[in-house]
Amino acid sequence: MPVLQDTNKLNTLDRWVIRDCIGKLITEYGKNSIDTGLFMTLTSSSYSDKNLFSWFEKLIDSTDFIDVGYSLILEIDIKKFLTYQNEAEKLIEELREKYGISTALIHVPNHSILEQCMKHVHFEYTRFSPTFGDAEMSSNDMEKLVNMAHEHKSLVIADKLETGESLAATIEAGVDYVSGYIIQPPQEEIETAESMEI
DSSP, X not given: OHHHHHTTOHHHHHHHHHHXXXXXXXXXXXXXXXXXXXXXXXXXXGTTOTTHHHHHHHHHHHHTOTTHHHHEEEEEEHHHHHHXXXXXXXXXXXXXXXXXXXXXXXXXOOHHHHXXXXXXXXXXXXXXXXXXXTEEOOHHHHHHHHHHHHHTTOEEEEOOOOSHHHHHHHHHHTOSEEOSTTTSOOOHHHHHHHHHHO
16 A cells, blocks of 8 residues: 555556456346445545546446446545545546446534535435544434435445444434444454455
């Protein structure tokens, strides 16, 4: 990662991840076993990569994978969205218009910043963690965030849930989906295999 950052080549990593994700999705769809979707986060250098969309078009055209829009969800970190807003908006609109790809705004800290972002572009998913560092989001703030997302027709995912209390609080706030150790504890074999593959 440091070498890619120093040479401003993180978009190369993004392209590798996109290609790998699409390959895995095609394999899953080939099995006809389950509907699979992957959330994929881009690094900041991809927003200024003027060739990313044309590269993506060539990749999809070469695979003939018609369900890419249903299966691949592009995650955009809220700080990166605010920093690269014009570039991110353009990429989102191009991918949505041509392929129907959905987007998720991640690491959303509160409802007012969410509202600011939703004024510019629609995100099909809103992801947040009820715990940021040492601070916990209050139930009231959580409800405001969930309500704001739902007003903008965005499904809400609460991430990094580790306790029954945090699970109960997010359900009470009205989230649509949850993730975290309380749902699926880490599995050493999977983590080792993934780190070896990367």
